[in-house]
Amino acid sequence: MNELSLKSVVLSSDKPICLAILAMGGQGGGVLADWIVEVAEQQGWHAQSTSVPGVAQRTGATIYYIELLGGHHGATPTLSLMPTQGDLDIVMAAELMEAGRSMLRGLVTPDRTVLITSTHRSLAVSEKIVPADGEGDPELVATAAGIAARRLIAFDMQRMAEAVGSVISASMFGALAGSGALPFPREAFEAAIRGGGKGIEPSLKAFSLGYEAAGLRQVAGPIRKPISKQFAPTPITTGHASLDAIVGRITTGFPQALQPMLLVGARRLVDYQDPAYAQQYLDRVAAFVARDPLPGHAIGQAAAKYIAVALAYDDVIRVADLKTRSKRFARVRQEMGAADQQLLQMTEFMHPRGEEVIGLLPVHLARIIQARPALFRFVDRVVNHPRRVRTGTIAWFLALYAVSALRPMRRGTLRHAEEMAHIAKWLKCADNVIDTNPRLAAEILATRRLVKGYSDTHARGAAKFDRVLSAVPLLEPRPDGADWLRRLREAALADEQGKTLEGALRTIATLDHL
């Protein structure tokens, strides 16, 4: 009976082209899906698209699914409304990690799938809220794509579209056309864009760029890595004797490996204060370099970097200085894309507290106020208000300019005295263990990374810094003490409240009892 029925049904071997688009709400995935359907139907194909937008329209990850079938039979096909793992011919991702998601979902398989992805990153909230660097490693996606996809077409379709005033759906559509994965001519794709909607001209431009990028190269562009750090070349002459002296001291008095970082540090501190301040920086670093027993000058490297960071602490004078610079005015105009005939006004959002103002005062005067809580409260009450500073107006500019003019007096301020005491304590801590546990000394120096931000954030960072360094006495005798301190630092950066850090500290306490 079964044999009979088998013979009675002749099955067609036609298979649709299956295509999935992974995008985030607001990226125009729906427009892209509509265009693809439009092209296919214009070419006499059957086309069916579906989506599950729902709340994902509000910035979440979502997927559009399309099936296309050449209409030879005349019969109406039954097309699926959802992708089957391992059964996709084309997967398009509107962002690099969405390409990663498509592979994790089993939508990309080496025998079938052309993976077309933009390489740009749009960071997820979970990546951005980390107090340190929470960005997922893009190279893992590149590696995976090399294995999972039959063919990979990857480049920055976002920037490409933006450059011509369009949106990513247009450059992705171009990449799809240029990939040759669909058997339709270029004109058919362009006709779909012309067929409706807004911004047809920019869309066609972005389409064209995407088409060419995909068609010409037919290979993967580089997956973007974090920007590499820029070290300026050693200047031969600076035009200023005190600066030449600094350069001379660095090039003759320090190991070659440390010189690029020292130059960066010195450059920053001259900019921050003056050449003498940079010389003091070199004094402090030199003290560590002289006693550094580690290969590759590990202690010296950490000292060169973090002592510069510590000495260039962020204070009111620095902020006022940076905010009033001519270069900044030009940069803001450029970043905001202001045209020549347009005017631009800046408003800064500042909220100075009593502490900051008192920190600006000469040490003895500031201490007098600090010793009188009522007076302190009074100053705070007067000062502690949000200020909308319109830097481009003469009055506000003068106010900021006046604060920045306090720079020569900085060494006499309370804030400076406090910072120097804090730095001295920190350096002492490293210095104490440099002979017994030199790797730990390097890690102590690198712990400075934790101190950042302003007001409350700064206080929290400083508290974490102190908590981490509180483990030094326990760690000093341990050969793996440096590794533990590094772990503590990483734990401190894992979350804002310091919960991970407290857990790590408890672990260390038990370690010691073992």
Add this chain to the structure above:
Amino acid sequence: MAERSFRREVQDLKLGAGAEFRGEGILAITKALLQSGVGYVGGYQGSPISHLMDVLADAQDVLDDLGVHFESSASEAAAAAMLSASVMYPIRGAVTWKSTAGTNVAADALSNLASGGVIGGALIIIGEDYGEGSSIMQERSHAFAMKSQIWLMDPRPNLPSIVSAVELGFQLSEVSNTPVMLEMRIRTCHVHGHFIATDNQKPAYSLQKALANPRRDTGRIVLPPATFVHEKEKIEHRWPAAVAFIKAHAINEFFGPETAELGLILQGGLFNAVLRSLQQLGLADVYGNSQVPLYVMNVTYPIIDDEVAAFAASKRAVLVVEEGQPEFIEQAIATLLRRRDIQTVLSGKDVLPQAGEYTAEVLLRGLRSFIETHDRHLLGNAAPFPGPDAILSDPAIRALATVVPPRPAGFCIGCPERPIFAAMKLVEQELGPRHVAADIGCHLFSILPPFNIGATTMGYGLGPASASAFNVTSGGKDHRPISVMGDGGFWHNGLTSSVGNAVFNKQDGVILVVDNHYSAATGGQDILSSRASNPGRQTNNSIVAAVRGIGVKWVRQIDHTYDVARLRDTLREALTTPQGGPKLIVASSECMLNKQRRTRPLLAAARKAGKRQVTERFGVDEDVCTGDHACIRLSGCPSLSVKHTDDPLRDDPVATIDETCVGCGNCGEVAEAAILCPSFYRADIIHNPTTTDRFLARMRATVIGWLQRRRDASRIVFPESTAS
């Protein structure tokens, strides 16, 4: 005014006989309603059926021409109650909502409607929000159909089938005096396809005619003793009538060979997915030819016993493919086979999963298992379907799990609700954590990072009611709960169930009404308190007046949610005031998506016309930012991100704002209120500056430029690096 304009789709509604309709499933339904001579349509917006409401809201002229009344119902209960027009009058009516959330709300009216029965066709378009893309609890509407005896249609997911289900649904409703639910899955609502249109029909019996000829029949009113009669009628008359109609019109379909060892019984909505799985097993093709017999239930309730029995009796085993749980259909078929003593093996949730969406992979596995068990050689010659298992087990692919971030939905760029939760976060830091009862709406995104605010959600407009048990004093004023509710939830049901309840019970808590001027999460539809003027609706009804009217004494209105400091201070006051009873804050600012859609074209036109205009955008001074990302933990705005710098002294990326920023002000306000850092600035770009603008700018540039040059000249710095 909805988020999207449906002007083009409205044209599709006017298509005449023979013209081809192209578009998505839910719009095909809308057209089918008009073709069926519907007299009135109501509903409550929500994914996946919002577009049905939106397109009708934009189609007033079409509706007027036909004499169709369309209403944006205040809730699903209101929509369901609207169907009572079909109880006494032969008028076809249709309502729509997302289910099961909406069906829960409508259940009271539905029970009454189904008890008395209808004489005009009553169709309920159910957006079955189940599986991927769903935003609600995972339940089945099927249970409602069974308990109230409402017929349930689940047509094959292609436009011609859906369109014909609408017409058949009305007829079925009329011949059996029973309301009919038409179930549309998410993907089906959004599926693109085509069908050949027929002319729109004016209602055969108009609403005006009904008003002029009022009828009443106590036999149709839900009051004893009529109710006892209704129940008997359901079983003795309405059920047999429905079964006869479904059989006569062959609404359920058979595919594949007439005789075979095995057969599949499936819900119509699953047809395409089942067919694809069979295709992958080598047992079907893309044109709907199958080597396995299929009984496709386009009506899943009632079950047509004779059809099922005949189908099963000739097979050795049948598989019921039924999505969701409990497996009502399978249970019913089991009872049927047992009662008729049919010895066919019944399979279903034994090889298919009990819970969850029936995705292609799930079906493929289940079908293969069923066929392998009962007729292995059917699979004989088919090449094994190449699944993803090999690639998924590759370490390089598995490693992706460590870097691919979850990307749930969140607040849009410039969303006015973001600063509200930033303020709540600041209050939390100040006064400590407390119980926060959340509600349904965009504001529910607060439960996710970075805000992590909100403990429960109990239903639309029920946020404050869900905090009502905590109306105790022992915790002291320090622990007053906060309950959040949107303007949508407020008007849906919150005014009475939450606010009225709180007033009457003297609920000592804080109620925060998030008013974004629209039902924003569902697509920006107008509601009572919308600020826009809408010719067809009465808008601009004040929430504050309503809550004062219902008896709230402590009310604060904040008409600019971006004022984080003010919100924080108001919240603090609400949490600490000695006054008892509910403390209600209305925090209002327009939904940014809608605002942009509304104002962008106007601004662009004004700019082109040479009018002075200021656009705002935020920026970050990257040399002032220290990379601690505290600002992001109080924002989560998509346009506020982080970037790596080339500065060797920096380990961590700094904050950055991209060009999608709409200048809402949250960044600056938060930096100010939380005393974060001075790196944010707002850039006001003045388009078409006036003479005064230019004069001022020139003066400023002269003075500031002179000071800057003076400073630059005296500064000792290393020459600009030309590093590459």
